[in-house]
Amino acid sequence: MADTRNPVENLADDYDIFDPEYVNDPVPAWADLRGRCPIAHTERWGGSWLPTRYDDIQALAKMVPELSSANPGPIVIDIPEEFRQPEHEGYNGASPITADPPEQTWTRRALLPHFTPKAIEPQRVYTEALCHELIDGFIGASGCDGAVDYAQQIPPRVIAHKLGVNGDMVDDFIEWVRGVLELGLTRPELRVKYGNIIRDFFATEVTDRRQNPKDDLITALCQTEVDGELLPDEVVIGMCNLQLVAGIDTTWSSIGSAIWHFAGHEDDRRRMAEADDALWDTAIEEMLRFYSPVTMARNALEDVEYGDVTFCKGDKILMNFPGANHDPEVFDDPDTVILDRQRNRHIAFGSGIHRCAGSNLARMEMQVALRTWFERIPEFTLADPGAVTWAGGQVRGPRILPLKIG
């Protein structure tokens, strides 16, 4: 792997998605590249390609399966051969996100009915009560950490509730997910370690639900038949794994980024304190566009020509959805937050067959988390802007976010 201590000289052939400057604010890098080298390349971190134009990213996301999501999967840094566990990869890994058709198709069809707008609605009441309870815990103080005390706490509890597992597992879930996707992104041995912890946990839960069915997602997946056969345990365990690795730090990043934005932009904060339903709808979409958290990766299964570049077999291509959403060819004044933006064809949840399966749940969580926050805490500012930290790489959002309340 490249030595990451070398400063980045030229983004076009040496970008670094883990560089602190890029993590803190990637927008200038995308703007620079879009104008002169819209599909950049780097040798860092095992090598990858970074497209920056909306139209390219839309097209690349639809090049399936030649740009594959299956082995070795949608993470930019591969697991070294000595740590690999083929039985836990591909469609057993975290279907449908780690699969190509045809496995992607039947696993996705098994999962989607549980995440339609109507299917996620029962989680709303739970999420509202949860947000109030979290705010009760710090509203009497002069401040709180908007990421640690609030944003980070919501998705793991909602996911635990939907899966039907003990709410006491939340701190473990947070640790495991960070182990896989934050620390584990650049340290594959940690990704394997925490991945195994997650699989072991859900293996026990699946065995339990086979014998003791409950009214929860794990049971529903255990009872799902495809072509007359129940989903195998390995696939159900992988789908449960998906709930953690795709449904927690992603949504907490989006909630945290929005709170960070409003804490530092007084005019926007004041406007949201008096927002109606229509403004809330457009504002949440604008937060998703402007602060899109997720960058997926694909693997070229063969040499693929695209425009002026050739992706060679085995190359990684980053699905730079956040960069697409700042393309001036598609969005007027893309680097400005426009809370009532009417035309917003953003792809924060990806596009094509891998559109985030949990997008309806994530949007509900954002709505409830932000509306409840503004209802209870309309006045808040950054307590110490210099103390804010961001996680980046493939999921970007604030991890430390000290706020002053009132």
Place this chain on the structure above:
Amino acid sequence: MRIKVDAEKCEGHSRCYSLAPELVDVDDLGNAFELNDGEVPAGLEDKARLIVDNCPEFAITIEE
């Protein structure tokens, strides 16, 4: 005015359903389909244009 949702292109983002439940519904997989054979009731033309402009898959079109 009529709208048409291309079922081949729709991937279930649900933006249209969220913005205009008067014009579209979603099926058991979350994919959108037109209500009333796509006929847009008078007064909802702007909403029809809005869902066209907010579909990330370019799956909705208008036939005047």
